[in-house]
Amino acid sequence: MAVDKKVSSVVIRRLPRYYRYLGDLLSAGIVRISSKELSRMMNVTASQIRQDFNCFGGFGQQGYGYNVEYLYNEISEILGIHKGRNMIIVGTGKLGMSIAGYGNFKKRGFNIIGLFDHNPDLYGVSVNGIEVMPVTELEKFLDTHSVDIAVLTMPKESVQEVLPAIKGKVKGIWNFSHKEIPTEKGLAVENVHLSDSLMTLSCKIGRMEK
Amino acid sequence: MAVDKKVSSVVIRRLPRYYRYLGDLLSAGIVRISSKELSRMMNVTASQIRQDFNCFGGFGQQGYGYNVEYLYNEISEILGIHKGRNMIIVGTGKLGMSIAGYGNFKKRGFNIIGLFDHNPDLYGVSVNGIEVMPVTELEKFLDTHSVDIAVLTMPKESVQEVLPAIKGKVKGIWNFSHKEIPTEKGLAVENVHLSDSLMTLSCKIGRMEK
Known part of the structure; x- marks a missing residue:
């Protein structure tokens, strides 16, 4: 299934959530689901669900619902899951190590192949068989390995x-540092600001309190 | 500055980013900024910036730009920063500990007053003077302390x-677990799904590769 270049980034951003819900339905043995049922579960309108899925050429049959497994697989392909993306993590503090140790990434085809830090105390510390290397080795590593994604937790x-x-x-x-990195031609960026x-x-709580 | 109840959650969600950029401008000694300049920096349209700020009653003067410090302080108030929110963290694995150790939360008035985990090996481990307690103590703790926010990293x-x-x-x-928690009356929820x-x-990279 080819992704239409014109599909907005807003729709793209909603796909991982569909992917999660469909994965849960699949695990629960659900074969078909209507946009109405999915709408109730996910707390979005059925018409938004239909519109979103239409962006990718449908997947559904009127009055018959969506085939959960088919939909799950199609969205998985659009998201590039199981493509075997190689990742490195630069910055192996607690957040970096938490990402390095998260088993679900590997299951989805995101392979961590390098860990880097400035702190000599961490050199040689190993997570899932990968040892932390000095940041000074980064350039050489990138020249000799095929890396798709750099995770910045520094x-x-x-x-x-x-x-x-x-x-x-x-x-x-995949940038967790507090410095936003702009997207460039040939470089996709996701800036994550946990705070x-x-x-x-905090704002929602403030509005509740009024 | 009272927040209009009708301000959409989409606008609310954009405020922290304005807050970050304005904080950087303030640190750099910038006194005034036009929506056009802010637009170029933040890579959003000037008209969106004007619309967003209008939701809260303006802040700007036509042809004169925005006063950075005033705007920063107003948004800070809307976001409930420096209100002194007490937080507890349930789940002190790497992610929980990374949040517990993050100094900027305290600076913004988010005080971590309790840490909880199921793992006896972690009981008594201390971060910034707060010791990890057994999850079985959670209910008693909540009955005897005023807690605004529970961070779930479990x-x-x-x-x-x-x-x-x-x-x-x-x-x-503030939910980092992979189980979405729905908002309820009297309970604000932010579900964070890092993956x-x-x-x-990954999807953006896939589209680039075509």
Whole structure:
């Protein structure tokens, strides 16, 4: 299933959630689901679900519901799951190590093949058989390995220092540092700001209290 | 500045990003900024910026730009920063510990006052003077302390077990477990799915490769 280039990034961003819910339905042995049922479960309108799925050419049959497994597999393919993406993690503090140790990534075809840090105390520490290497080795590593994604879990200050070594050698950056990295031609970027969602939560609480 | 109840959650969700950019401008000594300049920096349209700020009653003067410090302070107030929110973290694996050790939360008035885990090996381990306690102590703790936010950084399977102890005793849940928790009356929820953004990134890379 080819993804239409015109599909908006807003729809793309909703796909992982569909993927999760469909995966749960699949595990529960559910074979078919209507947009109405999916709508109730996910708390989005049935018409949004139909519109979103239509962006990718449908998948459903009127009055008959969606085939859960088919839909799950199609969305999985659009998301590039099981494509075998190689990742490295730069910054092996607690957050970096938490990502390194998360088993579900490997199951979905995201393979961590390198860990890097500035802190000599961490060199040689191993997670799932991968040892932490000095950041100074990063450039050589990228020249000799095929890396799709660099995960940046390091302080803002260190980002400018490693970016030149990374750019042009990876296809995407999953950025947890507090410095937003702009998307460029040939470089996909996802900037994650964990504290943004805490502030959003705080705002929601403030509105409840009024 | 009172937040209009009708302001959409989409706008609310954009506020933390404005807050970050304005904080950087403030640190750099910038006094005024036009929506056009802010638009270029943030890569959103100037008209969206004006519309977003209008939701909260403006803040700007036509042809004169926005006062950075004023805007920063107003958004900070809307977000409930420096309100002194007490938080507990349930699940002190690497992700929970990474949140517990993050200094910026305290600076913004989010105080971690309790850490809980199921793993006896972690009992008594201390982060910033707070010791990890058994999850069995959670209910008693919530009865004797004023807690605004429960951070859930635990496996999906354990969530159902702790939810009854938490509900009705906190105002918000910052949920990192892989089980989505629905918002209820009197309970604000932010569900964070880290791997969603990795899948979005993977999808973007897939589209680049075509």
